[in-house]
Every structure is written in structure tokens, then in C-alpha cells.
Amino acid sequence: MLYKYFKMWTFILIGLNIISMVYGYASGYFPQACGTMLPLHGADPQTSKPPYEVSYQQGHVRDPITVCLSSPTGKDFMGFMLKALDTSKEEGPPLGKFTLLDSGLDQLLTCSGSGGSVVSHKNNRRKTRICVNWTAPQDAGASTTFRATFSETYKTFWTKVDAILPPPTPIPSTSTSTQPSATTSTQPSTATSAPPSTHPGLFLLICLQKAGTVKMNVVLFLGVLKMELSNIFLTALSDGPFSRHLNKVSQTFFVVLCGVVETSALALFCLANPINVSLVALVSVAIVFNIIELVIVCLPIGPSHELKEISDHVVKVSSFIHQTFTTAAIFVGILEVDKHKGTRTDSRILKVMVAFTVLLLLFEMWVFLSSTQRKAMLRRKTGCPANRERGRPRGKQKKLGAAKGIVIAVSVIFIVAFLCFGVTVAVMILGCHQEQGCA
Template sequence: MCVWILIGLCIITKVHGYSDGDFPQSCDSLLPEHRRSGVNILPQNTKPPYKVTYKPGNNGEPITVSLESNPGHKFSGFMLEARETQRVDEGPPVGRFISLQPDTRLLTCSLSADSAVSNRYSAGKTLIRVNWTAEGAELDITFRATFVESYAKFWERVDRKVTIQTTTPPPTTQPSTAEPSTAKPSTANPSTVKPSTAKPSTAELSTTNSSPVTTSISSSTTQNTQRPDALGLKREGTVQMSLDILFVGVKMELPNIITITITNSLFSRGLIKVSNILCSLLSMAVEISAPILFCANDSCTVTLIALMCVVIVINFMDLVIVSLPIGPSHELKDICDLAAKVCSVIHMVFTIAALFVAVLEIDDCRNNRKDFWLLKVMTAFTVWICLFLIWTFVVSIHRNEILGRNKTGSSKWREQGKKNKLSAAEVIVTAVSVILIMGTLSFTVTVIAGIFLAKQTCA
């Protein structure tokens, strides 16, 4: 056994993973470095069915770069950089990219942050848009891209040359000052035709200079209207998952409160069963609607859908267990209670994991991730859920010792005749259960508020 463990560890040490999407070995060549039988797969030597286009900005505004595919083709991966045209083959990337879509990832190449952009997901794509800024420099640059259609089929060095000019041409301000002075001589002296002929040229110049402004504004407005629509479904699904965590928390702690505060054991057992079934049904409703919203979004991730499928299966098992007609004296009562508790714990773990993944994807619509306080809230929420599960584990194992109950369900304070007073242990358990439910509710409301705040910021 030890030998197999050592062999497995040796294999693990040879595995290189890049979970953050940063591929430093591809910054220079822009190649995916796919291998088959230990040999690197070579790029295609045919004309690529993909192209790089751009729309220049106005007066120093960012350039919108588009990666497009021909009809009938889709690319699953890409990598894009901007380089100086004179040093396009060996020079480092220049400028900085700004992400516009959730399925793009900014990379750090040559110690320059956001100097390259790549895909976040492997789903087929036909159009990708990003912004690029030269950061105040006037350069002759070339956008160089690599398109990956499949593991063994990709094209490199798909270039697009462009000249960036950040200075403003001065003729646009001169016609406005020359019009009052040239209008009078044109009417008084018919021989002075030159000023009158200069007017149309300046007018045409002003109209031609104003046209790029209108087109750039219209293109930016279309991009801003597309982004909230693309992420709106994902935000709605994230809200559904946060509500799912609240329902599961209530289902796990509400039985403790009911058992301690209600003296009628028959009524308390029925109320607990009804509350468990109701919470399971509400969780099932939001769990089914969340994957539907995610799948309706083009940037849906396999990891998120897989997590939600596991959550649905676990919740279905829990619903079946709590719905079984098993009485308090049944021999399978303890086993079913333990199985339902285990399902609830696993349910909570996978739901918080799916919620964290969804929040990270929503965070991609912002340019500065460090200032997004929703990530900090999700970290605190995860810690809170860990404490929640620890408390559930302790109470499940030492329930009888904490509450002073024997196997028949009677308690010591009942035997002593104190029927109208709760013991100190029961008060503590009830208070902690109420605090856990209220804390989960507070975190859920905060996460939902953060999601809507991110919606307004990304818009």
C-alpha cells in the first residue's frame, strides 16, 4: 500500500495546473502547447476561419477589439496580445486590456498586468469583444491572436495592424472662429471667393470629425446594454442559490427550537415533519430554477451546473427520507434521522460552493476585483456556514447529554417536576439555533444586496 501511495505522489508532482488561467509559458509564442504522444501539436497552415477587427476610440478612448469567426465555425479558446509592429515577433505585449464579457480572462505577461487576454470557458464562441488602451503612448501596433477550434486544431499569428493616434487634430476649432469674419466679406466683395469656398471644406471637415464620435458613442452604448442582459440571468440564479442556503439552515435548526419549546411531543413531531418537508420543497423549487437560469446564459459553466445537479440529487434524497411514514418508536427512526442530517450537511456544503463560484463569475464584470466587497462577504459567509455545520455535528452526537434526555425522550427536569421551566442547556441550544438562523438570514440578505449592487455597477 505504501508503495502505491509513493507512486501516486510521484505522479502528482509531475502535474502542472493553472487554475487561475495564467499561462506564463504562452505569453511569447501565444501557442496552447497541446501535446499528443509527447510531441507538440503544430498549428494549422491554412487560412484561418477567424479574424481580428477593431473600432478606434475617439480622443484617447479605448479601442474595441473583436475576435470573430466565419459562419459555420466556432472557437473554444483564444489568446490576444497587442505588440509594436516593428517588434511583433519578439517584442513584449504593450498596453492594457479591459474585459467586457464574463467568458474572458485578463493575464499578466512580461510582468505587465492585463497585457493579454484569454478565454475563461471552453464553450464554443463566435464573437469576443475586449477594450484595449495604449496608456497615453502613440504606437504602431499589431493585434496578434491565436484561435483554438479543438485540441488538435488551432491557428496562430492572426494579426491586425493598426495605428494609434491619441493627439486631437487642431482644424476642428478653427472654423467656428473664422465664420463670423468670413461671412461679411463674402457679401460685400464678390471677388473674394476663396473664403466662401473654404467654408464648405471646413464644414465637411467638422462633419467628418464628428461622425466617429457618434459611432463610438453608439457602439459603447450597445456594449453597455448587452452586458447586463448577458449577466442578468446568472445574477437571478445566484439569488436563488442564496435563498436555498437559507431554507436548508432553517430546516436544520428549526427542529431544535420546536422540540425544546413545545411540550406536546406528538404535536412537535408533526410540526417538525411538516417544516422539514416544506423547507425541502422550497429548496427544490429554487434549485431547479437556478440551473435553468444558468443554462439560459451563454456563459454558463460546467462546474456550476455540476454542483447544482449534485445539490438537487442530495435534496431529493433528503426529501424522500423526511417523508417516510416512520414513527418515533420505529427501529429505523434513528437511522433515518442521521441520514437526513447527513444529507442536509452535504446539501449545505455543495450549495455554498456553487454560490461562491457564481459570485466569482459575477465579479468578473468589474475591472477592480479587490474593491468588490461581495467577495469579502462570501468569505465571511463561508466561515459562518463552517461554524453552522460544526454546531450541527456536535448537537447531533451529544444531543442527549446536552439536553439531559434518555432514550425514551424524558428529561431530568421533567422527572424533578419542573414542567414550566427550561433547563440552562435547553436555553443555550435554543438561543444558538435562533442566532444561527438569524445570522444565515442576514448573510443571505447581504449577498442578495451585493448582487444587485454589482448589477448596477456593471451596467
């Protein structure tokens, strides 16, 4: 009997010992790997060239140094570990202290009794760029190596991805020069808790891109307002001389206003460093089609001119292409802002933009449908001279009035819908990155 109890408790103790050796690293907390920086994943590190790099950007002397983990090709990673050590000591204790710039993605570890000396991931969310601030110790004299481990998947990881920081040199406090390494990126990732002065280039870049994207959002709404007001004027005022004159003035005003706003947006995108070529190209094409529309609207083509119908179609097509490129520019602007945060774009704003695009397609269908309906109403109204003299039957007058009311009501609904969507997108662009300091 004693032998059976002894055997049972032996198995229980062995089982508990095995359980105590099972670790989960999704949270990134593995202080037992501080020295070797090897994730205990039961696999060997990759020997190929890592698709990731460590870069840094220096400011003034004694200012924190912004260290970034990223991929030159934009390849994302699941986990990481970063520490600073004396270059002359291959496996020495970690140096200095790290400060988090995004507490939602990374966390500080205590290694060798020094709190905040190592940084690791906080969850297994896919990342494209991580940045932290590092403060050197007071007695730092030799060169420092920033060493990182990147985990692409559970079994695929790279170790000893290094960037060497030269020894500090006496620089006057008024100097603004930087000393980037060979792999230094000129744009550190989005800071969430550091003041903008730590990385003024990134702060300015994000603000310019957000302001330009919001301006393009305004351009899209102005284009919708221009087309729907034209629809309302021509429908409500029965396509008379006054309505045509008012419509032409309204179209000219909104086309010029769109050109001014999108030109200012293009200037903001061009001031960003580095310049996003695709974003600048999209806005430039939108401006070209806006100019084409302005030229056609200003042509002296009367209602009985043989080119009137063709010019109307060209204006609608130009406006449609203009709105398409404007929407694409908004998409690219949102993605560009998110790229500097280092995480994937918030699914909420993507869903809003998809719904926005669907609404835009419905709007374009409505523009051509309402144009056809307005021409049909005009033909029914004019009719032949004999019918005009006898007067229109009361039933037809009611149907014509109802059709006008439907066209005007739907136009107003589209204006309100685009206004709501535009405000929502602008708020999300400015609000989803408030931690960057420029919202």
C-alpha cells in the same frame, strides 16, 4: 575659476538631459510609441506565438464595433496598446475613434493629432480581458486591422497581434447578423459605459448568472432556516407528537421550497450562453441531495421505528452535502460573473465568502452537537417511571430549562447570522457590477 563653473554647469545639464529621457509606463501613457507600438522597456518583442488574441463583434451597420483583448487560456497581462489601421497600409495613421467601456482599466491616447485613436492601459493591474468600442470613420472602405501590443511583464511582450475586419458591406438596417472573425469571441467583456444594446448577449449572460447566484444564496439560507426551526420545535415543545408533526411539515415545506428555487437557478444557468458546465453540475448535484432528503423526510417512520435514528442521520448528512454544493455554486457563480468583467475578483466579496464558509462549518458542528444535547435532555426528562411519579427535583428542572434556553438562543443567533451574511453576499453580487446594467 571660470573653467570650474563651466564644468559644473556642463555636468548639471547632462544630468538633467538624462533625467528627462527617463519614462515610466505604469500609467500606460506613452504617445511616443503610437507609430511603432513598441514599449520602451529595453527589450525585444517575443517571437513565439502570443498567448493573447484580438477579437471583435459587429452589430448593425454604423453601430460601434466591440473589440476585445483577451487570452484563450485565461492568461492575464499587465499592459496593452490597441489601434485600428488600414490593412493596405502597414504603418499608416490610426483610423476611427475608440470609446472606453471601463475607464478604470484603460485610457484614450491622442496619436497623429487624432484624439481617442489609440487605447492603452491605465495602470499595471493584472487583466484577463479588456473591451472597447470602435467607431469607423465615415469614409471607411477597405478592410481594417485591429493591432495590439500585449505586455505580460516589463521585459516580456508581444507586438503586432492582429485581427482583420473585412470591408463594410451594405446590410439592411433590420438585419441582426454578425460577422465574427476567426478569433472572434461571442462574449465581449463587461461594459461600463456602453448601453446594453451594444452587446445584448453579454448583458443577458451577466444578468442570468447574477440572478442564478443570488437564488442559490437564498437556497443556502432556507436550508439553515429549515434545520434550525426543526431544532427549536423539538427543543421548545419537548419532542411530543405535536412538535414531531410540526417539524415534519416544516421540513417538507422548506425542502420543497429549496428544490423550487434551485431548479429555477439551474434553469437560469442553462439559459446562459455559453453554459458554465461546472456551475450547472454543482447545482444539479445539490438538487439530487435535496430530493434524497425530501424522500427520507416523507417516509412514514415513527419515533419508535428501528430506522428512525438512521433516517435522522441520513437527513443531516444529505443536508450537509446539499449546503456544501450550494456554497460551491455561489463561489463559482461569483467568479464567473467577475471573469466577464476582465479583472480579478474583488477581495471584499472573497473575504465575505470565506467568513460565510467558516460560519457554515460552525453551523454544521452545532447541528450535530445540539442533536446530541437534545437526546440527552430527552433522556433526563423521561427517566424511569418511579422518578416521574416522585417528580423531578427543582434543581434539575432549572438545569433542563437553562439547557433548552441555550439551544434555542444559539439557534436563533445562527438564523440571524446567516440572514445577515446572505443579504450581504446578495448585495455584493448585485452591487459590485452595477456598471453592467442589470443590477
